[in-house]
Amino acid sequence: MAVQDHGAFIEKFILQQSSPSDPLPLTGLTFAVKDIFDMEGYVTGFGNPEWLRTHPPANQTAPAVLAILRGGATCIGKTIMDEMAFR
Numbered sequence: 001m002a003v004q005d006h007g008a009f010i011e012k013f014i015l016q017q018s019s020p021s022d023p024l025p026l027t028g029l030t031f032a033v034k035d036i037f038d039m040e041g042y043v044t045g046f047g048n049p050e051w052l053r054t055h056p057p058a059n060q061t062a063p064a065v066l067a068i069l070r071g072g073a074t075c076i077g078k079t080i081m082d083e084m085a086f087r
Helices: 049-054 063-070
Strands: 009-015 030-034 074-079
Touching: 063 074
Parallel strands: 030 074
Antiparallel strands: 009 074
């Protein structure tokens, strides 16, 4: 089943914890991460293309994202945000 992104994603990927034998509370749910949260192996750009281009990938994943993954949900990518979280 293809999910329409409506132009919301800067990067699409699938990230999930290994499947345990028993379903977890969030098993079967998907979520996307705003580009302000670190995810190991991906550059956090804070909505700024120059920052995204000139900084290295994160070496760890934000605790909030890990908690959702450990609950059984699947991350489907990173989404666009206001530059540097200014509005």
